[in-house]
Amino acid sequence: MSLVTRLTYALPHRFLSSLARSLAYSKHPRVSQWLIDTVTRKFGVDLQEAAISNPRSYESFNAFFTRALRPGAREAHRDDNAILMPADGRISQCGPIRNGEIFQAKGRSFTAAELLASEDDAKPFADGVFATVYLSPRDYHRVHMPWTGTLTRTVHVPGRLFSVGPAAVRLVPRLFARNERLVCHFDTDFGPMCVVMVGALLVSGVETVWSGVEIPQYGHIVTEKRYDGAGITLERFAEMARFNYGSTVIVLLPAGVATLDPSLHAESPVRLGERLATLHR
Known part of the structure; x- marks a missing residue:
């Protein structure tokens, strides 16, 4: 180390x-x-x-x-079945969630239940797919919707603020399940979708379009906010949140609904709006 x-x-x-x-x-x-x-x-x-x-x-x-991009700098993929890349950056890892396990790097993994701070919330994703996108300091720092979804709740999970750079990802066990994060739960036309905003050292600010600043205040207990019936529906490609500095966003999709784009692999450079996965119709 x-x-x-x-x-x-x-x-x-x-x-x-x-x-x-x-x-x-x-x-x-x-x-x-x-x-x-x-x-x-x-x-x-x-x-x-x-x-x-x-x-x-x-x-x-x-x-x-947290600057905005000029109009047309990013566009949503033209394929209506394309689930979109939520941010600029690089793929840290992506692939299947095997028996609830999410691969981190070099033999390290963590569970979806640890990431979401709930065994029940993790069940729909037990054999689904995930993508972890690392935003470096040079990247656009707003996160957009991979797919149209209605917000049902958010869960603020307290934790550490380790660096999420490549060296730390290789060396710190269960890093993304240990750092402070905001789990955003959405209902979509294919079922549940989670977008997890993971904080990092010097990168602990998370804001959402529906509630403003979420982190800090730093937490000491898991805190849930419910949005049932609030009618907060965000369209595919719409802005949903932002970081105050570079960090990581993780997308979880349930089993059997989509196939990750085969061109994606660890360290792939990616841009907002590109194809993350293809929805099964």
């Missing part, structure tokens, strides 16, 4: 993330522009795709990082 990864076990995750959040929301021009310029240069951010391409036009680093 690398020294950096070892250190992350001992670091005060939430304290560091709170400090990072204060910097990210600072409207002091020198602070925000230094952060924007540093990240743009280091990670090669393409601002030509952004609705606002001038880096001096963002009032804070967070405004820059």
